[in-house]
Amino acid sequence: MNIEAFFKITYGLYIISAKANDKQNGYVANTAFQVTAEPPQIAISCNKDNLTSKLIEESGYFSISILKQDTSADTIGLFGYKTGKDVDKFENIEYKTSKSGTPVVTQDSIAWFDCKVKQTIIVDTHILFIGEIIENELLDEAGEPLTYAFYRDVKKGAAPKNAPTYIDKSKITSKPKTEQASTNQKYKCLACGYIYDPAVGDEENDIAPGTSFDDLPDDWTCPTCGSPKSMFEPV
């Protein structure tokens, strides 16, 4: 199986949200596509273990917020790498509630859809929800959507473990490590896959190229998901 071929499939990045029994949650997804034009229906693929999946099953509704290209690392970190079992993701985020009562993230979003579940299909580890669009809104006509390729190539992000496109690289290849000078050593965020490269630095946090990982300030955090330095390991 050639893993690199998978990276040629084009995806956007979205926040899927749902609410049931006074609990609301959302998560970052890269799989949403229109299935039919009449009626307009969209399919999403969610890991069975996601809290949001359970909320969708219980409520019969989900919303899709299309993320803009310059979505903040905080938004992706909160919805992509934290679990709603531990935190209330909507506490400090801009959102609205659709007519169906479903939460809709509007922060960093250029458009959204509210969908009523029409079919639920179990596909091994994931659930495919097919929803008919019952309400939608364009928030930013000129806004460019964030694509998974842009996120991966420019923001250096990786898929969370529960994503349909997650790849456990430890199972594929393991290049022999060579001893490197400490100052050139790259470090990887175990939460989101971001790699800190001293040769590049971290423009978002005003870290100049040439700064070794050890020399990063103690309060430096991952520019993609906000994890602390302790979440990093040498790669």
Next chain:
Amino acid sequence: MNIEAFFKITYGLYIISAKANDKQNGYVANTAFQVTAEPPQIAISCNKDNLTSKLIEESGYFSISILKQDTSADTIGLFGYKTGKDVDKFENIEYKTSKSGTPVVTQDSIAWFDCKVKQTIIVDTHILFIGEIIENELLDEAGEPLTYAFYRDVKKGAAPKNAPTYIDKSKITSKPKTEQASTNQKYKCLACGYIYDPAVGDEENDIAPGTSFDDLPDDWTCPTCGSPKSMFEPV
């Protein structure tokens, strides 16, 4: 329903192919996404009326070729706007046959997957096929995939009528037309939606900016799908 919001969903462009009983066919699709990582499975959405849908149902296999960004208009015209009921689309195209016996378009492609159908789900006008990837290949490691946004914005293409994302604009809005000088009049290809704009010309066919539609050579054809001038109407 805000139609413009749909254009913010990100898609790639692919050729889906299949073969059954010595008949092979393929068509351009924008809906293909990975559903699960283990086992690796991909979902596609095909119009029930497509010849390829019938071939997939009969054979139980389909291939997905990921189109490159600079895919030729001929390839898109052939696989996107012509029907395999009338022409043999594989007659003059580079392709190979996978181990399962499925045709795989390699022309203008940067990677491909061969999939064995695991689930078939009817969704109104369309069929969702979920296939497990049994063979794949990366043809061009540095190749950029053609995205639907690039095709629409840069190549000025529109979805064919059977696509999940087809939008019948006559049903939505109709801006009042103002009388325009003939030389500035834009013309739209009824087959694929390409719009000829005299202010832009048609670089692909060496037509300089400032050339009116009437002044285009009689043998000029749509740069996107190859249709003749007679397929165009003023917009």
